[in-house]
Amino acid sequence: xxxxxxxxxxxxxxxxxxxxxxxxxxxxxxxxxxxxxxxxxxxxxxxxxxxxxxxxxxxxxxxxxxxxxxxxxxxxxxxxxxxxxxxxxxxxxxxxxxxxxxxxxxxxxxxxxxxxxxxxxxxxxxxxxxxxxxxxxxxxxxxxxxxxxxxxxxxxxxxxxxxxxxxxxxxxxxxxxxxxxxxxxxxxxxxxxxxxxxxxxxxxxxxxxxxxxxxxxxxxxxxxxxxxxxxxxxxxxxxxxxxxxxxxxxxxxxxxxxxxxxxxxxxxxxxxxxxxxxxxxxxxxxxxxxxxxxxxxxxxxxxxxxxxxxxxxxxxxxxxxxxxxxxxxxxxxxxxxxxxxxxxxxxxxxxxxxxxxxxxxxxxxxxxxxxxxxxxxxxxxxxxxxxxxxxxxxxxxxxxxxxxxxxxxxxxxxxxxxxxxxxxxxxxxxxxxxxxxxxxxxxxxxxxxxxxxxxxxxxxxxxxxxxxxxxxxxxxxxxxxxxxxxxxxxxxxxxxxxxxxxxxxxxxxxxxxxxxxxxxxxxxxxxxxxxxxxxxxxxxxxxxxxxxxxxxxxxxxxxxxxxxxxxxxxxxxxxxxxxxxxxxxxxxxxxxxxxxxxxxxxxxxxxxxxxxxxxxxxxxxxxxxxxxxxxxxxxxxxxxxxxxxxxxxxxxxxxxxxxxxxxxxxxxxxxxxxxxxxxxxxxxxxxxxxxxxxxxxxxxxxxxxxxxxxxxxxxxxxxxxxxxxxxxxxxxxxxxxxxxxxxxxxxxxxxxxxxxxxxxxxxxxxxxxxxxxxxxxxxxxxxxxxxxxxxxxxxxxxxxxxxxxxxxxxxxxxxxxxxxxxxxxxxxxxxxxxxxxxxxxxxxxxxxxxxxxxxxxxxxxxxxxxxxxxxxxxxxxxxxxxxxxxxxxxxxxxxxxxxxxxxxx
RNA sequence: GGUCUUGUAGUUCAGUUGGUUAGAACGCGCCGUUCACAUCGGCGAGGUCACAGGUUCGAGUCCUGUCAAGACCACCA
Numbered sequence: 004x005x006x007x008x009x010x011x012x013x014x015x016x017x018x019x020x021x022x023x024x025x026x027x028x029x030x031x032x033x034x035x036x037x038x039x040x041x042x043x044x045x046x047x048x049x050x051x052x053x054x055x056x057x058x059x060x061x062x063x064x065x066x067x068x069x070x071x072x073x074x075x076x077x078x079x080x081x082x083x084x085x086x087x088x089x090x091x092x093x094x095x096x097x098x099x100x101x102x103x104x105x106x107x108x109x110x111x112x113x114x115x116x117x118x119x120x121x122x123x124x125x126x127x128x129x130x131x132x133x134x135x136x137x138x139x140x141x142x143x144x145x146x147x148x149x150x151x152x153x154x155x156x157x158x159x160x161x162x163x164x165x166x167x168x169x170x171x172x173x174x175x176x177x178x179x180x181x182x183x184x185x186x187x188x189x190x191x192x193x194x195x196x197x198x199x200x201x202x203x204x205x206x207x208x209x210x211x212x213x214x215x216x217x218x219x220x221x222x223x224x225x226x227x228x229x230x231x232x233x234x235x236x237x238x239x240x241x242x243x244x245x246x247x248x249x250x251x252x253x254x255x256x257x258x259x260x261x262x263x264x265x266x267x268x269x270x271x272x273x274x275x276x277x278x279x280x281x282x283x284x285x286x287x288x289x290x291x292x293x294x295x296x297x298x299x300x301x302x303x304x305x306x307x308x309x310x311x312x313x314x315x316x317x318x319x320x321x322x323x324x325x326x327x328x329x330x331x332x333x334x335x336x337x338x339x340x341x342x343x344x345x346x347x348x349x350x351x352x353x354x355x356x357x358x359x360x361x362x363x364x365x366x367x368x369x370x371x372x373x374x375x376x377x378x379x380x381x382x383x384x385x386x387x388x389x390x391x392x393x394x395x396x397x398x399x400x401x402x403x404x405x406x407x408x409x410x411x412x413x414x415x416x417x418x419x420x421x422x423x424x425x426x427x428x429x430x431x432x433x434x435x436x437x438x439x440x441x442x443x444x445x446x447x448x449x450x451x452x453x454x455x456x457x458x459x460x461x462x463x464x465x466x467x468x469x470x471x472x473x474x475x476x477x478x479x480x481x482x483x484x485x486x487x488x489x490x491x492x493x494x495x496x497x498x499x500x501x502x503x504x505x506x507x508x509x510x511x512x513x514x515x516x517x518x519x520x521x522x523x524x525x526x527x528x529x530x531x532x533x534x535x536x537x538x539x540x541x542x543x544x545x546x547x548x549x550x551x552x553x554x555x556x557x558x559x560x561x562x563x564x565x566x567x568x569x570x571x572x573x574x575x576x577x578x579x580x581x582x583x584x585x586x587x588x589x590x591x592x593x594x595x596x597x598x599x600x601x602x603x604x605x606x607x608x609x610x611x612x613x614x615x616x617x618x619x620x621x622x623x624x625x626x627x628x629x630x631x632x633x634x635x636x637x638x639x640x641x642x643x644x645x646x647x648x649x650x651x652x653x654x655x656x657x658x659x660x661x662x663x664x665x666x667x668x669x670x671x672x673x674x675x676x677x678x679x680x681x682x683x684x685x686x687x688x689x690x691x692x693x694x695x696x697x698x699x700x701x702x703x704x705x706x707x708x709x710x711x712x713x714x715x716x717x718x719x720x721x722x723x724x725x726x727x728x729x730x731x732x733x734x735x736x737x738x739x740x741x742x743x744x745x746x747x748x749x750x751x752x753x754x755x756x757x758x759x760x761x762x763x764x765x766x767x768x769x770x771x772x773x774x775x776x777x778x779x780x781x782x783x784x785x786x787x788x789x790x791x792x793x794x795x796x797x798x799x800x801x802x803x804x805x806x807x808x809x810x811x812x813x814x815x816x817x818x819x820x821x822x823x824x825x826x827x828x829x830x831x832x833x834x835x836x837x838x839x840x841x842x843x844x845x846x847x848x849x850x851x852x853x854x855x856x857x858x859x860x861x862x863x864x865x866x867x868x869x870x871x872x873x874x875x876x877x878x879x880x881x882x883x884x885x886x887x888x889x890x891x892x893x894x895x896x897x898x899x900x901x902x903x904x905x906x907x908x
Numbered sequence: 909g910g911u912c913u914u915g916u917a918g919u920u921c922a923g924u925u926g927g928u929u930a931g932a933a934c935g936c937g938c939c940g941u942u943c944a945c946a947u948c949g950g951c952g953a954g955g956u957c958a959c960a961g962g963u964u965c966g967a968g969u970c971c972u973g974u975c976a977a978g979a980c981c982a983c984c985a
Binding site: 009011012013205212228229230231232243275276277279280281282284285286287288292294295353354399400402403406407410497498500501528532533534536554565567568570571572573574576578579581582583584585586587588589591592593594595596597598599600641644645648650652653656659660667668671672675767770771773774775777779780781809861865868869872875876877878879880881882885888889 | 910911912913914919920921922923924927928929931932933934935938939940943944945947948949950951952964965966978979980981982983984985
């Protein structure tokens, strides 16, 4: 193999597709322990996530990037940990969304409506549409690096999943938990279908409140009533007042007259009516208002529907028949005005129900629909979270979950659409219902062959609710279902906790008897760079594809994953992604450096002594080698802890800081010196390689492409080198490499870190002074250091100190004590170490005294603070180790202060 | 009306069970490019952790209240 020069900048454009192809064709996305294969081992622990299925005709948006990034991170982590890992992908038929899209397209291209086309032909066209555009979203999800097992891809309208839907429906029906009947539901006039309570959004809007007179029959008296929907007067069946209301008591039991229609309706008393609000009297329209509906039931009032499917007034509306609801509102009000029934109208702010999909105002209407009796299902679902079988992360959403579940209402599952699972109920002319798992040929009650299927389809969420098990083969006891169910994590946005998560829990428990997953992880929503909610009208839409084109997938993923916490919203924007692109490039260049060090490694000319600790156990390791190794062990422990606590952002942050601040800024710089030296070269290369290797492993779930690419180069370089024995885990791709396991803290680690930190402080202090005094970075200067008991450590590190601080090593003297205080020098005190830089002739030393005085003042303020602290109850009540730490600090500051004072003399 | 979240540097955010000099990124100022990386390096400025109480030896962190921003649920016509 020839050594290729790696480019200076990481080329994600050519790398990403190549790496993904390698993973996918290499079979790395499939569980290594496949229950369908003969060598299956049931003892290996599975880890599985079912993807939140995107809409089949949708296009990638930032929300997809969010969940794909988080789930891919979880999946890659567990895969590297050795779990038999499966991320099962798929898409959702998305009834309303898809049907609307196809309808609109038909109208535009062929100028036909779906009604003109007919149900069968329309469905044929929709399937064609799905075939044509359904792969766009999955291609785009691949671009994000998703390591899903595409061989197990599912679609909610697949035969298998449709069978699951059928089974679920029949199961509920047979159990008596599904019923059909006329009920007051939310009707979307534009879509001409019922929608569930969840699909209605309430928004505060400025409307008008209309006051008018309800005339009492055979008298000149009236009851004033207010409404925001005057057209519903046409459907009134009562006027209600509070039983104790002195103003209206006398009218209770009398008859009121509906304006214009002159229908006679009773005046009733009900405590629901608030005396304080409005006029204190309420018109009752049971056919078009949920509260009125309840009152009508209580009082046995008739229920009148006065709107048709398109929200036009029907035959019950007299002369307004055929008019649109808003037109009728205007006309009826005008007529009432002429009739002298109008009192006034005024502006009013209230919440208006609008369709989540179409945005139009939803009308409560009486309609024949299918419902699921939800209470028993909800009870079991509440229990599962309460007793800990399901854990929700972050925990606070459990409260939200309980609150919703405890107040849940029956679920309207029928939709007047064509694209979806048709309700598996057949009717015969006598009205018998046949509900079976297989399509029937006759009525099961009267054996009539003249049967027809219900026209409606099921709510899309009915099938999505089965997703964790329907994708695994349920209702069949497939090997996948047996091994992988219940699934592990359910990862999704908190915005669909009710829509989807709650329903999966109810369905899972009801149909499989098991929880569908043991952990729910809820991520936040994506906001723009300034924390603003993303919306098309604001024009701040963030296109993940553009960001990936410009900065690469890894950069986008890192932005999404780092700096966010579970359940909290995350900000994303070009600036941030750019910063992460820089990190990816930094990592790439560390990789280039390490690889070139390996490639140019020559064996030492003489045998080496064995000192120090580091990447390969005992060896010829320097302080820096041991230090970076100790830091790396600490990092492994921190990252592991954060992963266990779902603190992925924190883990990513720590990795970022380690790579850039510790590894690149310090260790790599020192390694440059150590590589020049025969005695330290081999251990340095080993350390470089191992530190890079472990960083790549831990970063892989965050930024899979660049880590895989560097790792491949690193592996190749090591294979050809004399240190190929460094790790036994180099045979496969990084995606299946072993996750670094944390080791307990070793005794030598804290001291090593402390010693190295002293070196860092000395270097920083010198750099600082140089910058302050404007000493040119290229200018090598001399230095004398009085190091006290740190003399030995510092002497060992003299080359390092000299190279990092820009000193001339030949003119660097380190001793426990300096016989003579160098003249005309700038003095620095770092802890107990004194540093003299003879800058006379180069810079003006006049400011030295005041600089030292400033530092003395600072040290003294610390001394004062710590003495106070140690004199307080802290000394007696705080843990001893902590007190000792503060005592040590105090001693350090005192030492520093003494030394500065000596300088000032 | 109920529940919840957030309030930390100019901006956007981290800050794990309370531990005593509060961090990052971007931005800003100064200096620097043969030596892995200008998609870079060095140095620096910038915060009374919204406010007021309380618990504690000790509070950005826990409790109570206030203010501000936001979310969700439920809603009186």
